[in-house]
Amino acid sequence: MPQLEGGETLGQSIDLADYDRPARRDAWDHASNSLFPGLRVELAADEALRGSIASVDLGRAHLCAIETPPAEAHHVPTPQHSDTWQHVSLMVQPWGRTTLVSAGGEIAMAPGDMCMVDERARFRIVTQEFSRLLFLRLPRAAVLGRYPHLNRLCGKLLPASDAGTRLLSDSLQRISEVAADLGELQRAAVVSSTIQMLGVAQAFAELPESAEWRVRRAADFIEMSLSVTGITASDIAEEQGISRRRLDQLMKQARGVSISGYLWQRRMEQSAADLADPHKATLSIAQIAFANGYEDAAHFTRAFRRSYGTTPGRWRERPVAC
16 A cells, blocks of 8 residues: 555545646546545646545445645536535645635635535545645535534635644544554544544534524434434433423424434434445345344335335445446
């Protein structure tokens, strides 16, 4: 496994040094678009000698480390990619300087800064000098379940001057050093723990409403308990010390569904994602059902058909859009 500058070890995708100068622009652009459908990159100069893109699959998430010469990247989501925008990206600037232009405005990122990037929206990234960037592509549903005000954070600067941002940035850089050596369950734990850890950054910790923290805490509890069979809405309310009726009221106001409805929705979404995950192809449908809190495989199959109009087996066999 190749080593990147700084000791990071990831699955290598491309190194500019491996290409003749005339081919570097096309090679870089192709590799970038393979990782981020809809992304087009223009290198500032053909003679750029340094630059690499390396990545590692984390199951529900994807970690990408980029060492880039001066370049300009344009992201334009298109209809044919509508089924692929299931992630939001946490962008980290370990060193160098970058400008991000999005609907949220324009921000200048310095070493240690971070921001969230919405992959469903247009954005532009400009690097004026040789820079290192980390992108952690996180599952949108899981992040929204924990931080419902996520849309207001995309394109906003998370400055290194915030102690929480520094802690999160340092953690992501450390994860990039060891991610390729982790096992499947360890990688899944990294994704779950990172989503929870977003809350250390001040912007994520701020509550959009006085009662919103209860909804976030309930969603968090559900996310961490998907595999627990027999969990009820009353259990979730009891964890907060309030009545189920009150928590249901808050959840319906914020998400449009009851606590039970949200629990059922997240179990079904995660089951569908697990069935489509090639890393879980060796697991039986029953094992996936049990791992997501279903006590009976037949009941799971009936519920899945009602939600997706097909059986779990046919869902797993369907072609996956590239």
